[in-house]
Amino acid sequence: MSEALKVGKEKPRKGTAIGVGLRHAHFRDVLTAPAPLDFVEVHSENFFGKGGAARAFLLEVAQYYPVSLHSTAMGLGSESAIPDSYMPELKRLAEDVEPCLISDHVAFSRAEWLGHIVHSGDLLPVVFDRENLFRMVANIDHVQKVLGRRLLLENLSAYLTLPGSEMSETEFLTALTQETGCGLLVDLNNLYVNAKNQGVENVERYVRRWLESIPAEAVGELHLAGCSPVAAGELMIDDHARPVADEVWWLYAFALERFGPVPTLIEWDNDLPDWQVLTAEAEKARKIAEEVLPYGH
Amino acid sequence: MxxxxxxxxxxxxxxxxxxxxxxxxxxxxxxxxxxxxxxxxxxxxxxxxxxxxxxxxxxxxxxxxxxxxxxxxxxxxxxxxxxxxxxxxxxxxxxxxxxxxxxxxxxxxxxxRAADCETDFDSLQLLGTETADSVVLKLSECFLIVTSDYPLADIWLAHHDSDQLTEERIRRIRKKTGNTATQGALVYRKNHRVQVREIPADEQRWLAFLQQGMRLSDALDEMQNTDFNFENWLPEAVFMNIVSAVTTADLTA
Structure with a gap:
Protein backbone atom coordinates (compact mmCIF):
# COMPACT_ATOMS: atom_id res chain seq x y z
CA MET A 1 0.00 0.00 0.00
CA SER A 2 1.48 3.33 -1.00
CA GLU A 3 1.61 6.31 1.33
CA ALA A 4 -0.57 8.22 -1.11
CA LEU A 5 -3.44 5.85 -0.41
CA LYS A 6 -3.53 6.61 3.26
CA VAL A 7 -5.79 9.52 2.59
CA GLY A 8 -9.03 8.52 4.22
CA LYS A 9 -7.84 7.51 7.64
CA GLU A 10 -4.53 9.19 8.17
CA LYS A 11 -4.98 12.44 6.30
CA PRO A 12 -8.60 13.41 6.75
CA ARG A 13 -9.65 16.15 4.39
CA LYS A 14 -11.50 19.33 5.25
CA GLY A 15 -15.03 19.85 4.03
CA THR A 16 -17.63 17.32 2.97
CA ALA A 17 -16.53 13.68 3.17
CA ILE A 18 -16.94 12.01 -0.20
CA GLY A 19 -16.90 8.26 -0.75
CA VAL A 20 -17.84 5.56 -3.22
CA GLY A 21 -19.64 2.25 -2.97
CA LEU A 22 -16.99 -0.45 -3.15
CA ARG A 23 -17.97 -3.47 -5.23
CA HIS A 24 -16.15 -6.67 -6.10
CA ALA A 25 -14.92 -5.47 -9.50
CA HIS A 26 -12.91 -2.72 -7.80
CA PHE A 27 -11.42 -4.72 -4.94
CA ARG A 28 -7.97 -4.73 -6.49
CA ASP A 29 -8.17 -1.07 -7.56
CA VAL A 30 -9.00 0.29 -4.14
CA LEU A 31 -5.79 -1.15 -2.75
CA THR A 32 -3.53 -0.40 -5.70
CA ALA A 33 -4.81 2.80 -7.35
CA PRO A 34 -4.62 5.86 -5.11
CA ALA A 35 -7.93 7.70 -4.96
CA PRO A 36 -8.81 10.84 -3.06
CA LEU A 37 -11.68 9.28 -1.15
CA ASP A 38 -12.72 9.99 2.41
CA PHE A 39 -14.51 6.68 2.88
CA VAL A 40 -15.82 3.63 1.09
CA GLU A 41 -19.13 1.90 1.62
CA VAL A 42 -19.78 -1.83 1.39
CA HIS A 43 -22.90 -3.94 1.73
CA SER A 44 -22.61 -5.54 5.15
CA GLU A 45 -24.13 -8.88 4.20
CA ASN A 46 -21.44 -9.50 1.57
CA PHE A 47 -18.91 -9.77 4.38
CA PHE A 48 -20.84 -11.92 6.83
CA GLY A 49 -18.61 -14.95 6.24
CA LYS A 50 -16.59 -15.76 9.34
CA GLY A 51 -13.30 -15.77 7.46
CA GLY A 52 -11.82 -16.11 4.01
CA ALA A 53 -10.64 -13.73 1.33
CA ALA A 54 -13.55 -11.27 1.40
CA ARG A 55 -13.28 -10.70 5.11
CA ALA A 56 -9.49 -10.37 4.97
CA PHE A 57 -9.81 -7.90 2.11
CA LEU A 58 -12.26 -5.70 3.99
CA LEU A 59 -10.05 -5.64 7.05
CA GLU A 60 -7.15 -4.55 4.86
CA VAL A 61 -9.22 -1.81 3.23
CA ALA A 62 -10.30 -0.66 6.68
CA GLN A 63 -6.67 0.02 7.54
CA TYR A 64 -6.56 2.74 4.89
CA TYR A 65 -10.09 4.03 4.42
CA PRO A 66 -12.92 4.61 6.86
CA VAL A 67 -15.59 2.05 5.96
CA SER A 68 -19.32 2.62 5.98
CA LEU A 69 -21.42 -0.53 6.50
CA HIS A 70 -24.59 -0.30 4.45
CA SER A 71 -27.02 -3.10 5.20
CA THR A 72 -29.66 -4.14 2.73
CA ALA A 73 -31.40 -6.97 4.48
CA MET A 74 -32.34 -6.12 8.04
CA GLY A 75 -35.88 -5.51 6.88
CA LEU A 76 -36.64 -3.25 9.83
CA GLY A 77 -40.22 -2.77 8.67
CA SER A 78 -40.96 -6.49 8.34
CA GLU A 79 -43.79 -7.95 10.37
CA SER A 80 -41.56 -10.90 11.22
CA ALA A 81 -38.61 -10.43 13.53
CA ILE A 82 -35.05 -9.80 12.43
CA PRO A 83 -33.52 -13.30 12.04
CA ASP A 84 -31.60 -14.39 15.14
CA SER A 85 -28.37 -14.81 13.23
CA TYR A 86 -28.35 -11.34 11.71
CA MET A 87 -27.43 -9.05 14.59
CA PRO A 88 -24.51 -11.15 15.91
CA GLU A 89 -23.08 -11.19 12.36
CA LEU A 90 -23.46 -7.43 11.94
CA LYS A 91 -22.10 -6.72 15.41
CA ARG A 92 -19.04 -8.89 14.80
CA LEU A 93 -18.41 -7.19 11.46
CA ALA A 94 -18.81 -3.75 13.05
CA GLU A 95 -16.40 -4.66 15.82
CA ASP A 96 -13.82 -5.80 13.27
CA VAL A 97 -14.21 -2.90 10.84
CA GLU A 98 -15.10 -0.06 13.22
CA PRO A 99 -17.23 1.62 10.56
CA CYS A 100 -17.63 5.37 10.26
CA LEU A 101 -21.34 4.90 9.46
CA ILE A 102 -23.88 2.09 9.67
CA SER A 103 -27.10 2.23 7.72
CA ASP A 104 -30.06 0.30 6.33
CA HIS A 105 -33.41 1.18 4.77
CA VAL A 106 -36.97 2.01 5.67
CA ALA A 107 -38.22 -1.19 4.13
CA PHE A 108 -39.55 -4.63 4.75
CA SER A 109 -37.85 -7.62 3.24
CA ARG A 110 -39.43 -10.82 4.51
CA ALA A 111 -42.83 -12.31 5.20
CA GLU A 112 -44.44 -15.70 5.56
CA TRP A 113 -45.17 -17.59 2.36
CA LEU A 114 -46.17 -21.26 2.14
CA GLY A 115 -45.50 -21.75 5.83
CA HIS A 116 -41.98 -20.28 5.84
CA ILE A 117 -40.49 -16.86 6.39
CA VAL A 118 -39.21 -16.00 2.93
CA HIS A 119 -36.64 -13.34 2.22
CA SER A 120 -37.45 -11.15 -0.75
CA GLY A 121 -33.88 -10.17 -1.53
CA ASP A 122 -35.22 -6.69 -2.15
CA LEU A 123 -36.18 -3.51 -0.36
CA LEU A 124 -39.97 -3.46 -0.25
CA PRO A 125 -42.09 -0.45 0.68
CA VAL A 126 -43.82 -0.18 4.04
CA VAL A 127 -47.16 1.37 4.83
CA PHE A 128 -46.63 4.65 6.66
CA ASP A 129 -48.98 3.96 9.56
CA ARG A 130 -48.71 3.83 13.35
CA GLU A 131 -48.42 0.06 13.44
CA ASN A 132 -45.34 0.09 11.22
CA LEU A 133 -43.95 3.10 13.05
CA PHE A 134 -44.09 1.21 16.37
CA ARG A 135 -42.60 -1.87 14.74
CA MET A 136 -39.73 0.03 13.18
CA VAL A 137 -39.09 2.04 16.32
CA ALA A 138 -38.78 -1.20 18.30
CA ASN A 139 -36.45 -2.73 15.71
CA ILE A 140 -34.27 0.38 15.42
CA ASP A 141 -34.05 0.64 19.21
CA HIS A 142 -32.94 -2.99 19.32
CA VAL A 143 -30.33 -2.58 16.58
CA GLN A 144 -28.92 0.61 18.07
CA LYS A 145 -28.74 -1.05 21.48
CA VAL A 146 -26.90 -4.09 20.12
CA LEU A 147 -24.49 -2.00 18.07
CA GLY A 148 -24.15 0.71 20.69
CA ARG A 149 -24.38 3.45 18.09
CA ARG A 150 -26.69 5.43 15.84
CA LEU A 151 -28.17 3.85 12.75
CA LEU A 152 -28.93 5.78 9.57
CA LEU A 153 -32.14 4.94 7.72
CA GLU A 154 -32.44 5.39 3.96
CA ASN A 155 -35.55 6.39 2.03
CA LEU A 156 -36.59 3.93 -0.69
CA SER A 157 -37.28 4.05 -4.35
CA ALA A 158 -40.61 2.23 -4.43
CA TYR A 159 -42.27 0.80 -7.52
CA LEU A 160 -45.69 0.37 -5.98
CA THR A 161 -47.55 1.72 -3.01
CA LEU A 162 -49.14 -0.42 -0.34
CA PRO A 163 -52.52 0.94 0.73
CA GLY A 164 -53.28 2.25 4.22
CA SER A 165 -50.72 4.96 4.89
CA GLU A 166 -51.82 7.42 7.60
CA MET A 167 -48.96 9.86 7.18
CA SER A 168 -46.52 11.03 4.54
CA GLU A 169 -43.10 9.47 4.08
CA THR A 170 -41.37 12.50 5.57
CA GLU A 171 -43.70 12.49 8.60
CA PHE A 172 -42.92 8.82 9.08
CA LEU A 173 -39.15 9.39 8.81
CA THR A 174 -39.29 12.37 11.12
CA ALA A 175 -41.19 10.34 13.72
CA LEU A 176 -38.57 7.57 13.46
CA THR A 177 -35.76 10.01 14.19
CA GLN A 178 -37.66 11.57 17.07
CA GLU A 179 -38.59 8.25 18.67
CA THR A 180 -35.25 6.48 18.29
CA GLY A 181 -32.58 9.11 17.79
CA CYS A 182 -31.61 7.41 14.54
CA GLY A 183 -30.33 9.46 11.63
CA LEU A 184 -31.39 9.63 8.01
CA LEU A 185 -29.52 8.63 4.90
CA VAL A 186 -31.15 10.63 2.14
CA ASP A 187 -30.87 9.02 -1.27
CA LEU A 188 -31.45 11.81 -3.75
CA ASN A 189 -31.74 9.50 -6.73
CA ASN A 190 -34.47 7.54 -4.96
CA LEU A 191 -36.42 10.77 -4.55
CA TYR A 192 -35.82 11.61 -8.19
CA VAL A 193 -36.96 8.16 -9.33
CA ASN A 194 -40.07 8.24 -7.14
CA ALA A 195 -41.00 11.68 -8.45
CA LYS A 196 -40.56 10.54 -12.05
CA ASN A 197 -42.55 7.37 -11.49
CA GLN A 198 -45.35 9.27 -9.77
CA GLY A 199 -45.60 11.51 -12.80
CA VAL A 200 -44.64 14.62 -10.82
CA GLU A 201 -44.48 17.60 -13.19
CA ASN A 202 -41.91 19.65 -11.33
CA VAL A 203 -39.46 17.10 -9.98
CA GLU A 204 -37.09 19.66 -8.52
CA ARG A 205 -39.84 21.38 -6.54
CA TYR A 206 -41.16 18.01 -5.32
CA VAL A 207 -37.74 16.92 -4.05
CA ARG A 208 -36.95 20.30 -2.51
CA ARG A 209 -40.22 20.17 -0.55
CA TRP A 210 -39.42 16.63 0.53
CA LEU A 211 -35.97 17.69 1.73
CA GLU A 212 -37.43 20.67 3.56
CA SER A 213 -39.86 18.40 5.38
CA ILE A 214 -37.29 16.33 7.24
CA PRO A 215 -35.24 17.50 10.23
CA ALA A 216 -31.92 18.79 8.88
CA GLU A 217 -30.02 17.79 12.00
CA ALA A 218 -31.02 14.14 11.51
CA VAL A 219 -29.42 13.79 8.08
CA GLY A 220 -26.17 11.86 8.40
CA GLU A 221 -25.40 10.85 4.82
CA LEU A 222 -26.42 11.50 1.23
CA HIS A 223 -26.48 8.93 -1.56
CA LEU A 224 -26.07 9.87 -5.21
CA ALA A 225 -26.57 7.47 -8.09
CA GLY A 226 -27.61 7.30 -11.69
CA CYS A 227 -30.11 5.07 -13.42
CA SER A 228 -30.94 3.96 -16.91
CA PRO A 229 -33.47 5.89 -19.00
CA VAL A 230 -36.80 4.26 -19.79
CA ALA A 231 -39.38 4.57 -22.52
CA ALA A 232 -42.46 6.72 -21.98
CA GLY A 233 -45.01 5.01 -19.75
CA GLU A 234 -42.47 2.68 -18.16
CA LEU A 235 -41.35 2.95 -14.58
CA MET A 236 -37.84 4.20 -14.00
CA ILE A 237 -35.69 1.67 -12.14
CA ASP A 238 -33.10 2.75 -9.61
CA ASP A 239 -30.50 0.43 -11.10
CA HIS A 240 -27.37 2.37 -10.11
CA ALA A 241 -25.98 1.67 -13.56
CA ARG A 242 -25.14 5.14 -14.87
CA PRO A 243 -23.41 8.36 -13.94
CA VAL A 244 -25.37 10.67 -11.66
CA ALA A 245 -27.95 12.60 -13.71
CA ASP A 246 -27.68 16.40 -14.04
CA GLU A 247 -31.00 16.85 -12.22
CA VAL A 248 -29.66 14.87 -9.26
CA TRP A 249 -26.50 17.00 -9.15
CA TRP A 250 -28.76 20.06 -8.89
CA LEU A 251 -30.64 18.43 -6.04
CA TYR A 252 -27.32 17.61 -4.39
CA ALA A 253 -26.36 21.28 -4.33
CA PHE A 254 -29.68 22.12 -2.71
CA ALA A 255 -29.32 19.30 -0.19
CA LEU A 256 -25.88 20.57 0.83
CA GLU A 257 -27.27 24.05 1.33
CA ARG A 258 -29.96 22.63 3.57
CA PHE A 259 -28.07 19.94 5.47
CA GLY A 260 -24.49 21.20 5.45
CA PRO A 261 -21.38 19.07 4.86
CA VAL A 262 -22.84 15.59 5.37
CA PRO A 263 -20.89 12.58 4.07
CA THR A 264 -21.81 11.87 0.48
CA LEU A 265 -21.57 8.59 -1.39
CA ILE A 266 -21.56 7.73 -5.09
CA GLU A 267 -23.40 4.42 -5.56
CA TRP A 268 -22.74 2.43 -8.73
CA ASP A 269 -23.79 -1.22 -8.59
CA ASN A 270 -24.47 -2.42 -12.13
CA ASP A 271 -22.60 -2.03 -15.41
CA LEU A 272 -19.69 -0.91 -13.27
CA PRO A 273 -17.31 1.56 -14.87
CA ASP A 274 -13.54 1.67 -14.46
CA TRP A 275 -12.35 2.67 -11.03
CA GLN A 276 -11.11 5.98 -12.45
CA VAL A 277 -14.58 6.81 -13.81
CA LEU A 278 -16.16 6.01 -10.48
CA THR A 279 -13.70 8.08 -8.49
CA ALA A 280 -14.12 10.92 -11.00
CA GLU A 281 -17.82 10.99 -10.03
CA ALA A 282 -16.71 11.34 -6.43
CA GLU A 283 -14.46 14.24 -7.43
CA LYS A 284 -17.41 15.87 -9.16
CA ALA A 285 -19.36 15.63 -5.92
CA ARG A 286 -16.43 17.14 -4.05
CA LYS A 287 -16.22 20.05 -6.47
CA ILE A 288 -19.92 20.82 -6.03
CA ALA A 289 -19.61 20.54 -2.27
CA GLU A 290 -16.67 22.94 -2.27
CA GLU A 291 -18.63 25.41 -4.38
CA VAL A 292 -21.75 25.20 -2.25
CA LEU A 293 -19.96 24.97 1.09
CA PRO A 294 -16.58 26.66 1.00
CA TYR A 295 -14.26 25.54 3.80
CA GLY A 296 -15.10 27.17 7.06
CA HIS A 297 -18.82 26.68 6.50
CA MET B 1 -55.98 -13.86 6.45
CA ARG B 113 -16.55 -18.08 3.95
CA ALA B 114 -15.56 -20.32 6.85
CA ALA B 115 -13.59 -19.10 9.83
CA ASP B 116 -9.85 -18.94 9.23
CA CYS B 117 -7.87 -21.96 10.45
CA GLU B 118 -4.47 -21.75 12.03
CA THR B 119 -1.88 -24.48 12.44
CA ASP B 120 -0.14 -24.93 15.77
CA PHE B 121 3.30 -25.41 14.28
CA ASP B 122 4.99 -25.78 17.68
CA SER B 123 2.86 -28.83 18.41
CA LEU B 124 4.27 -30.59 15.33
CA GLN B 125 7.48 -31.08 17.33
CA LEU B 126 5.66 -33.79 19.28
CA LEU B 127 6.05 -36.00 16.24
CA GLY B 128 9.80 -35.95 16.85
CA THR B 129 9.74 -36.32 20.60
CA GLU B 130 6.83 -38.70 21.23
CA THR B 131 6.06 -42.17 19.97
CA ALA B 132 3.29 -42.72 17.43
CA ASP B 133 1.12 -44.51 19.99
CA SER B 134 1.06 -41.45 22.22
CA VAL B 135 0.03 -38.75 19.78
CA VAL B 136 -3.06 -37.76 17.82
CA LEU B 137 -3.21 -35.61 14.70
CA LYS B 138 -5.93 -33.00 14.97
CA LEU B 139 -7.49 -31.97 11.69
CA SER B 140 -8.62 -28.45 10.92
CA GLU B 141 -12.09 -27.46 9.74
CA CYS B 142 -10.63 -25.90 6.62
CA PHE B 143 -11.21 -28.82 4.30
CA LEU B 144 -14.16 -30.73 2.91
CA ILE B 145 -14.48 -33.88 0.84
CA VAL B 146 -17.08 -34.45 -1.85
CA THR B 147 -17.38 -37.85 -3.48
CA SER B 148 -19.01 -38.71 -6.78
CA ASP B 149 -19.35 -41.39 -9.41
CA TYR B 150 -17.88 -38.83 -11.79
CA PRO B 151 -14.39 -37.28 -12.02
CA LEU B 152 -15.47 -34.22 -10.09
CA ALA B 153 -12.04 -32.84 -9.27
CA ASP B 154 -11.01 -33.09 -12.92
CA ILE B 155 -14.15 -31.31 -14.09
CA TRP B 156 -13.73 -28.57 -11.50
CA LEU B 157 -10.06 -28.04 -12.36
CA ALA B 158 -10.82 -27.97 -16.06
CA HIS B 159 -13.27 -25.14 -15.49
CA HIS B 160 -11.26 -23.15 -13.02
CA ASP B 161 -7.74 -23.42 -14.35
CA SER B 162 -7.67 -22.44 -18.00
CA ASP B 163 -4.08 -23.68 -18.33
CA GLN B 164 -5.35 -27.11 -17.43
CA LEU B 165 -8.11 -27.16 -20.04
CA THR B 166 -6.13 -29.08 -22.59
CA GLU B 167 -7.36 -31.57 -25.15
CA GLU B 168 -5.69 -34.28 -23.14
CA ARG B 169 -7.56 -33.30 -20.00
CA ILE B 170 -10.89 -33.13 -21.79
CA ARG B 171 -10.25 -36.59 -23.27
CA ARG B 172 -9.33 -37.91 -19.84
CA ILE B 173 -12.46 -36.45 -18.24
CA ARG B 174 -14.64 -37.93 -20.97
CA LYS B 175 -13.02 -41.30 -20.49
CA LYS B 176 -13.43 -41.14 -16.72
CA THR B 177 -17.01 -39.94 -17.04
CA GLY B 178 -17.75 -43.10 -18.96
CA ASN B 179 -16.41 -45.19 -16.10
CA THR B 180 -18.19 -45.64 -12.80
CA ALA B 181 -15.20 -45.37 -10.49
CA THR B 182 -15.91 -43.15 -7.51
CA GLN B 183 -13.72 -40.08 -7.26
CA GLY B 184 -13.27 -37.92 -4.23
CA ALA B 185 -12.57 -34.20 -4.44
CA LEU B 186 -10.67 -32.59 -1.61
CA VAL B 187 -11.55 -28.93 -1.04
CA TYR B 188 -9.03 -27.01 1.01
CA ARG B 189 -8.02 -23.43 1.63
CA LYS B 190 -4.55 -22.01 1.55
CA ASN B 191 -3.98 -18.30 2.13
CA HIS B 192 -7.71 -17.64 1.75
CA ARG B 193 -7.73 -19.30 -1.67
CA VAL B 194 -9.99 -22.31 -2.06
CA GLN B 195 -8.45 -25.13 -4.06
CA VAL B 196 -9.50 -28.56 -5.17
CA ARG B 197 -7.60 -31.74 -5.90
CA GLU B 198 -8.49 -35.38 -6.33
CA ILE B 199 -8.27 -37.37 -3.12
CA PRO B 200 -7.54 -41.11 -3.41
CA ALA B 201 -9.71 -43.55 -1.50
CA ASP B 202 -6.81 -44.49 0.82
CA GLU B 203 -6.31 -40.88 1.84
CA GLN B 204 -10.02 -40.53 2.50
CA ARG B 205 -9.89 -43.53 4.82
CA TRP B 206 -6.83 -42.08 6.54
CA LEU B 207 -8.56 -38.76 7.18
CA ALA B 208 -11.61 -40.59 8.49
CA PHE B 209 -9.43 -42.42 11.03
CA LEU B 210 -7.89 -39.15 12.17
CA GLN B 211 -11.31 -37.51 12.41
CA GLN B 212 -12.35 -40.36 14.72
CA GLY B 213 -9.50 -39.28 17.03
CA MET B 214 -7.49 -42.45 16.47
CA ARG B 215 -3.92 -42.52 17.78
CA LEU B 216 -1.33 -42.08 15.08
CA SER B 217 0.03 -45.60 15.53
CA ASP B 218 -3.44 -47.17 15.23
CA ALA B 219 -4.27 -45.11 12.16
CA LEU B 220 -0.97 -46.09 10.54
CA ASP B 221 -1.64 -49.76 11.31
CA GLU B 222 -4.95 -49.47 9.48
CA MET B 223 -3.13 -48.10 6.45
CA GLN B 224 -0.68 -50.98 6.12
CA ASN B 225 -0.84 -52.76 2.78
CA THR B 226 -2.06 -49.62 1.05
CA ASP B 227 -0.28 -47.06 -1.13
CA PHE B 228 -0.66 -44.39 1.54
CA ASN B 229 2.66 -42.82 2.54
CA PHE B 230 2.53 -40.83 5.78
CA GLU B 231 5.93 -39.18 5.31
CA ASN B 232 4.87 -37.77 1.97
CA TRP B 233 1.37 -36.85 3.15
CA LEU B 234 2.24 -34.90 6.31
CA PRO B 235 4.11 -31.90 4.85
CA GLU B 236 1.52 -31.52 2.11
CA ALA B 237 -1.31 -31.72 4.64
CA VAL B 238 0.33 -29.05 6.79
CA PHE B 239 0.85 -26.91 3.70
CA MET B 240 -2.83 -27.31 2.79
CA ASN B 241 -3.99 -26.30 6.28
CA ILE B 242 -5.54 -29.73 6.85
CA VAL B 243 -3.60 -30.53 10.02
CA SER B 244 -4.24 -28.08 12.82
CA ALA B 245 -2.14 -29.59 15.63
CA VAL B 246 -0.54 -32.65 17.14
CA THR B 247 -1.63 -33.50 20.66
CA THR B 248 -0.70 -36.20 23.12
CA ALA B 249 -3.19 -39.05 23.19
CA ASP B 250 -5.34 -39.81 26.20
CA LEU B 251 -3.52 -42.97 27.23
CA THR B 252 -6.37 -44.06 29.46
CA ALA B 253 -8.76 -44.17 26.53
Missing part, protein backbone atom coordinates in the same frame (compact mmCIF):
# COMPACT_ATOMS: atom_id res chain seq x y z
CA UNK B 2 -52.81 -12.66 4.75
CA UNK B 3 -51.33 -9.30 5.63
CA UNK B 4 -50.36 -6.80 2.96
CA UNK B 5 -46.71 -7.75 3.35
CA UNK B 6 -47.53 -11.45 2.91
CA UNK B 7 -49.62 -10.67 -0.17
CA UNK B 8 -46.77 -8.71 -1.73
CA UNK B 9 -44.20 -11.42 -1.03
CA UNK B 10 -46.57 -14.03 -2.46
CA UNK B 11 -47.18 -11.88 -5.53
CA UNK B 12 -43.46 -11.49 -6.15
CA UNK B 13 -42.61 -15.17 -5.73
CA UNK B 14 -45.65 -16.66 -7.47
CA UNK B 15 -47.63 -15.72 -10.55
CA UNK B 16 -50.58 -14.56 -8.43
CA UNK B 17 -51.44 -10.98 -7.64
CA UNK B 18 -53.82 -11.32 -4.67
CA UNK B 19 -53.15 -7.77 -3.54
CA UNK B 20 -53.99 -6.25 -6.94
CA UNK B 21 -50.65 -4.51 -6.91
CA UNK B 22 -49.59 -2.27 -9.79
CA UNK B 23 -48.49 -4.83 -12.39
CA UNK B 24 -45.67 -2.58 -13.62
CA UNK B 25 -44.19 -2.29 -10.13
CA UNK B 26 -44.73 -5.96 -9.44
CA UNK B 27 -42.92 -6.86 -12.66
CA UNK B 28 -39.90 -4.87 -11.50
CA UNK B 29 -39.74 -6.66 -8.16
CA UNK B 30 -40.13 -10.03 -9.89
CA UNK B 31 -37.33 -9.23 -12.34
CA UNK B 32 -35.13 -7.99 -9.50
CA UNK B 33 -35.72 -11.22 -7.62
CA UNK B 34 -34.71 -13.43 -10.54
CA UNK B 35 -31.69 -11.25 -11.32
CA UNK B 36 -30.55 -11.34 -7.68
CA UNK B 37 -31.07 -15.09 -7.53
CA UNK B 38 -29.07 -15.67 -10.72
CA UNK B 39 -26.28 -13.42 -9.48
CA UNK B 40 -26.13 -15.11 -6.08
CA UNK B 41 -26.16 -18.62 -7.53
CA UNK B 42 -23.55 -17.77 -10.15
CA UNK B 43 -21.21 -16.65 -7.37
CA UNK B 44 -21.77 -19.87 -5.45
CA UNK B 45 -21.98 -22.26 -8.42
CA UNK B 46 -19.55 -20.99 -11.09
CA UNK B 47 -18.72 -24.47 -12.39
CA UNK B 48 -22.37 -25.34 -12.82
CA UNK B 49 -23.01 -22.08 -14.69
CA UNK B 50 -20.12 -22.80 -17.06
CA UNK B 51 -21.28 -26.35 -17.59
CA UNK B 52 -24.92 -25.71 -18.44
CA UNK B 53 -24.78 -22.18 -19.84
CA UNK B 54 -26.61 -18.98 -18.99
CA UNK B 55 -30.05 -19.92 -20.25
CA UNK B 56 -30.37 -23.22 -18.41
CA UNK B 57 -28.77 -21.69 -15.35
CA UNK B 58 -31.39 -18.95 -15.29
CA UNK B 59 -34.14 -21.55 -15.63
CA UNK B 60 -32.63 -23.51 -12.74
CA UNK B 61 -32.45 -20.34 -10.62
CA UNK B 62 -36.15 -19.69 -11.24
CA UNK B 63 -36.98 -23.26 -10.22
CA UNK B 64 -34.84 -22.80 -7.13
CA UNK B 65 -36.82 -19.71 -6.15
CA UNK B 66 -40.04 -21.70 -6.40
CA UNK B 67 -38.85 -24.84 -4.64
CA UNK B 68 -36.41 -23.44 -2.10
CA UNK B 69 -36.97 -19.69 -1.73
CA UNK B 70 -34.35 -17.85 0.30
CA UNK B 71 -35.09 -17.75 4.00
CA UNK B 72 -31.98 -15.94 5.23
CA UNK B 73 -31.08 -12.28 4.69
CA UNK B 74 -27.71 -13.25 3.23
CA UNK B 75 -27.85 -14.51 -0.38
CA UNK B 76 -24.43 -16.05 0.26
CA UNK B 77 -25.92 -18.85 2.33
CA UNK B 78 -28.62 -19.71 -0.21
CA UNK B 79 -28.14 -22.74 -2.44
CA UNK B 80 -27.71 -25.74 -0.17
CA UNK B 81 -30.41 -27.62 -2.11
CA UNK B 82 -29.39 -26.45 -5.57
CA UNK B 83 -27.53 -29.67 -6.37
CA UNK B 84 -30.54 -31.81 -5.51
CA UNK B 85 -32.82 -29.58 -7.57
CA UNK B 86 -30.49 -29.71 -10.59
CA UNK B 87 -30.58 -33.50 -10.43
CA UNK B 88 -34.36 -33.40 -10.77
CA UNK B 89 -34.65 -31.02 -13.70
CA UNK B 90 -35.53 -32.88 -16.90
CA UNK B 91 -33.81 -30.17 -18.95
CA UNK B 92 -30.49 -31.26 -17.41
CA UNK B 93 -30.73 -34.98 -18.12
CA UNK B 94 -27.77 -34.71 -20.47
CA UNK B 95 -25.65 -33.42 -17.57
CA UNK B 96 -25.70 -36.43 -15.22
CA UNK B 97 -22.82 -35.07 -13.15
CA UNK B 98 -24.16 -31.52 -12.72
CA UNK B 99 -25.73 -32.31 -9.36
CA UNK B 100 -22.39 -33.52 -7.97
CA UNK B 101 -20.62 -30.52 -9.50
CA UNK B 102 -23.06 -28.31 -7.61
CA UNK B 103 -22.22 -30.12 -4.37
CA UNK B 104 -18.55 -29.42 -5.01
CA UNK B 105 -19.19 -25.77 -5.87
CA UNK B 106 -21.22 -25.39 -2.71
CA UNK B 107 -18.45 -26.97 -0.62
CA UNK B 108 -15.95 -24.53 -2.15
CA UNK B 109 -18.24 -21.60 -1.45
CA UNK B 110 -18.91 -22.72 2.11
CA UNK B 111 -15.21 -23.13 2.79
CA UNK B 112 -14.42 -19.74 1.25
Missing amino acids: DTEQQRLIRSIFSHDNPGNFDPRGLAIYRRNLVASACRALSVTFPTVEQLIGESLFRHAAQQMLSEFPPTAPDWGVWGEHFGRLLGQLPELESYPYVSDCAQLDYACHKLS
